[in-house]
Amino acid sequence: MRRYFIYLLSCLLLVAALTTTAQRTQRKPKSRATLEREKRENLRRIKEANRILEQTRAKKEASLGELNAIKEKITVQKGVIRNVSSELHYIEKDVKKTETLVSSMQSDLEKLKAEYALMIYSAAKTTNSYNRLMFLFASESFNQFTMRLRYLRQYADARKAQVAQINRVTKNLNQELNTLTQQQQEKQKALEKQLAEKRSLLNLKGQQDQVVQKLSKQEEELRREVARRQQSVRKLDNLIADMVREEIARAARAAKAKSAADARAGKTSSAETKVETNKVSMTPEMAVLSSSFSGNKGRLLWPVGKGFISQRFGKHAHPVLKGVVVENRGIDIQTGHGEAARSVFDGKVLTVASVPGMNNIVMIQHGDYFTVFAKLKTVSVSEGQMVNRKDVIGTIYTNAEGTTELQFQIWKNSSNLNPESWLAPK
Structure with a gap:
């Protein structure tokens, strides 16, 4: 009887542990509204600067207007890079959280499976139909018989609940693994975008240097303009x-x-x-x-x-x-x-x-x-x-x-x- 009490207590503790694990899978979504607004604003400013730059470039000679438009694009481009870096920071935080959650769920699931295997093994040796009947009919009173029958039912129900919880945790774990894969892909895209934006910034700075060099050759005219x-x-x-x-x-x-x-x-x-x-x-x-x-x-x-x-x-x-x-x-x-x-x-x-x-x-x-x-x-x-x-x-x-x-x-x-x-x- 003592052995059955131990089994029943183990089942209840495992169910409680699985409930805690399931709760950890519920994460509050992070708001990135500010980053999205900044992204839209940067896109708008880049579009405007491009349009103005094309109009100033309609003339063959370099001008201060062209230089100013390029400077505006450089300023916006730096904002774009900061925006991408912030997005990357959020993605990296999400990846780390998901990795920690996956690791914890995998550990819990392994412990649960090991404990469940031990219970099945022990139950196979001690709780066949004959032993269950002997356990029930060895009762010293009707009350004891009723209590033993309730323990057996609770034990069976706990095992069923445990199996269902294992299935739920396994499903949640697979979902988190899929999420992790998506986040890692998103992170890779963000890294590639960051690299592309930095190359674009270097290209703009090169254009700026070229315009400055051309304008430097017009020093006399610039001084007259001033x-x-x-x-x-x-x-x-x-x-x-x-x-x-x-x-x-x-x-x-x-x-x-x-x-x-x-x-x-x-x-x-x-x-x-x-x-x-x-x-x-x-x-x-x-x-x-x-x-x-x-x-x-x-x-x-x-x-x-x-x-x-x-x-x-x-x-x-x-x-x-x-x-x-x-x-x-x-x-x-x-x-x-x-x-x-x-x-x-x-x-x-x-x-x-x-x-x-x-x-x-x-x-x-x-x-x-x-x-x-x-x-x-x-x-x-x-x-x-x-x-x-x-x-x-x-x-x-x-x-x-x-x-x-x-x-x-x-x-x-x-x-x-x-x-x-x-x-x-x-």
């Missing part, structure tokens, strides 16, 4: 400064006139209202618009539907000429031929002008904030016109080298701001 740009930038700066000063003066005059009218009407005291001379005096409606514009920092619409930042805000070393520093009051956004420029926020067109080297200019007022669009080929708005967010204000100019580039600036009163920190992430 001088022309600096002269155009100064003229644009003067135009913007004049327009801001005029708007400040106009708003100040309007505020003084309103204050005087209110005083005559007895609405306020006759004391002269203090008017700021270094910032726009705003009506309540303008103040609301200004506050709304400010509240959208980092979320403003891009002034073009497609493109990339080819030159950032501030001072930068020239990409080809050594020792030459260029300063950008805004950002340059390189895009495709025929692309439209659009208002980034609601406002009023303050001025439409033309500056040599910057082509057509549109300046839009948003309270005490101003957005400036330069290098426009055509203009589709007029001074004093109210515009809404996303309204087209004109098309962007394409230069003789085939480069289509918008100069975009943001000002608050007389202070120049970095537009990149105001635009929404692409």
Whole structure:
């Protein structure tokens, strides 16, 4: 009887162990939504950069526009490699987890089979039909007979459950082995993709070096171009400064006139209202618009539907000429031929002008904030016109080298701001 108790206890322990093993096969799926979004964004940027690069290459001579497009592709390509590396990291983690799980399940299954074989062997020697009957009829009482009969049934049920559990674990193990094979194949594909992307990056860097070498041979023309740009930038700066000063003066005059009218009407005291001379005096409606514009920092619409930042805000070393520093009051956004420029926020067109080297200019007022669009080929708005967010204000100019580039600036009163920190992430 003691031997049967031991067998029954062994069966129950093995069933519990198998249940734990089955639970370990249930893994929570990992989310890779961020990586998928990055992958889609990189593909979009590569497609845009390729299109822009092909347009700049339509001209036989190398250009800064071509160099900028290649740099954009290099930047995106590095992002692609980082993305693939992250995917590979996740795959390797999954492979290691699956390998550990498979090893554990194989070990459990071997122990289970060995224990089950021992039980079958022992049962074959001691629990044939004659011995079972003798075991039952050797009972000293009816209660003992009933208990022994229950033990035999439980023992038989436990063996059946054990066989079923062995089958389930074997099935789960085979599934995990298939998963492991798929993950290893996925890992191999990711490694091959990573290698291909790195080769593509090296190829792009080679193209960049070739363009830089070609441009270096045009040093004299590049220096003349830098001088022309600096002269155009100064003229644009003067135009913007004049327009801001005029708007400040106009708003100040309007505020003084309103204050005087209110005083005559007895609405306020006759004391002269203090008017700021270094910032726009705003009506309540303008103040609301200004506050709304400010509240959208980092979320403003891009002034073009497609493109990339080819030159950032501030001072930068020239990409080809050594020792030459260029300063950008805004950002340059390189895009495709025929692309439209659009208002980034609601406002009023303050001025439409033309500056040599910057082509057509549109300046839009948003309270005490101003957005400036330069290098426009055509203009589709007029001074004093109210515009809404996303309204087209004109098309962007394409230069003789085939480069289509918008100069975009943001000002608050007389202070120049970095537009990149105001635009929404692409």
